[in-house]
Amino acid sequence: METEADEKRLNAVERTGLAFLQRSCQRDDSQVRPWRDEDRARIRRLQARAIVLCGLAGAVSAALIGAADLWLRDALDAGREPSLLSPGRDAAYWAWFGGIALLASLLELLAMYWLLLRSVAGIADAAGLSFSQADAEDALTTGLSRAALDIPNPRRSLHGIDPYVRASRLKLLVYTVLYRIKVGATSFIVRILARRVLARGGLRMLLPFAAVPVFAGWNALIAWWVIREARVRAAGPLAVSEAVAALERARLDDDGKRLALDAVAELVVAAEDAHPNYDLLLARLRKALGLETRIPEWSAVRDQLAHADASTQHAVLGLMVTTTALRGRGCRRQRRLLEDAHAACGQTFDSDAMRTARQRIAEGRCDAGG
Structure with missing residues (x-):
């Protein structure tokens, strides 16, 4: 896995918990499926x-x-x-x-x-x-x-x-x-x-x-x-892998790739939460897109999304829904960003789609990107 090292940040209780989990799960390698x-x-x-x-x-x-x-x-x-x-x-x-x-x-x-x-x-x-x-x-x-x-x-x-x-x-x-x-x-x-x-x-x-x-x-x-x-955390690797694979299938140009990564970064900041699934998602996106992360101005991201072609809009909106669902629980700031992003594309944000994405991730099912 390509997430950032976190062991030095663990206190005694967390280290004890991690040691317990390591003794309880002896599989040599993770099998994301x-x-x-x-x-x-x-x-x-x-x-x-x-x-x-x-x-x-x-x-x-x-x-x-x-x-x-x-x-x-x-x-x-x-x-x-x-x-x-x-x-x-x-x-x-x-x-x-x-x-x-x-x-x-x-x-x-x-x-x-x-x-x-x-x-x-x-x-x-x-x-x-x-x-x-x-x-x-x-x-x-x-x-x-x-x-x-x-x-x-x-x-x-x-x-x-x-x-x-x-x-x-x-x-x-x-x-x-x-x-x-x-x-x-x-x-x-x-x-x-x-x-x-x-x-x-x-x-x-x-x-x-x-x-x-x-x-x-x-x-x-x-x-x-x-x-x-x-x-939600155990299902994170599967959901992230499928979301990145869906983005790669969209074959975005350089501007579209930057737009997708900036949209994810804005949602991570809106969540105000260093969730491990976000760590994994950002790591995979940086590697797949060949870009470094940054914190953009949402107004600029919105304008770029509004002028993107339909396929790019579809890919970015799907990635945004998955990013929000990866946290497992709602956040008003993230919801407002999703509503604004859909409005910029001439669409209406579907709350049912978000609930379905969360449920699919929590059950470890395929097609988490929607």
Whole structure:
């Protein structure tokens, strides 16, 4: 694979995840091919298993913490609900409760990591990918490791393009903060709501267990998110290969090639995301077209697209749809660019075509370029 080396950017957790994947998938070389029906069936089983078991891990963790709450109140003869506003009076309770909750949460996290890493390794194997040592520095394999660990993509340049060059620093900071507190904030809010409902219903004994469905549901959602992202990344090599092959079949002239690469660069910047599939796409396009990437002015790209011949327009628009779909999830700025590009060609952007492209990529099917 021709993506940029990424190994030096990995922290200890990411390196551990990558080592786990390498041990789990021993194929010598990647085999980029359409997924077979049995591959998709295997991936669906892995997805369902991960969602159920991760949800169960959350429920068990919350139940243990709730049981510890009841046990400590009885053992320490608290008789009332300990207050955070007067920790000195309830110091023994909070010390024991905090330690038990921390241990249960740590075990829950380790269980989820193990389950998700195993599931992602199975998906990669079904997709024909390799985690051999020769590919250890490849951004796609490290990207799958990050997906399994639910770690955001690093903020880095991709082949001379900075996806975050136009992103607001405040927006990036807010996104990072929200990403870090998402579990805690959600659990806290639901616990408060449950407390009010149960207290009014005279079911105070259930208060310590109010977080059980929250933790179970949230873990299941995280597992679904991780597996969905892993599927998109595992299918990336096939989708990119077909998109580049379709562009080569279009036999674009020099201006058309530059237009295609500039359109992709603009979509990558609009996404504000150093997604590993974008790394792979840019690498393949640079090699196939013999051009270097740059960040263009969209108005110039739009004008050139508007004056291009019909075959060039068709090829570039198809590549733009695939580029957007390669990220696996929507982005308003990318959608606006697609709508503007289609309008420049006298066409109307088809949302159904985008959904079909995303679905086709996530299922490892052929003709991802449309």
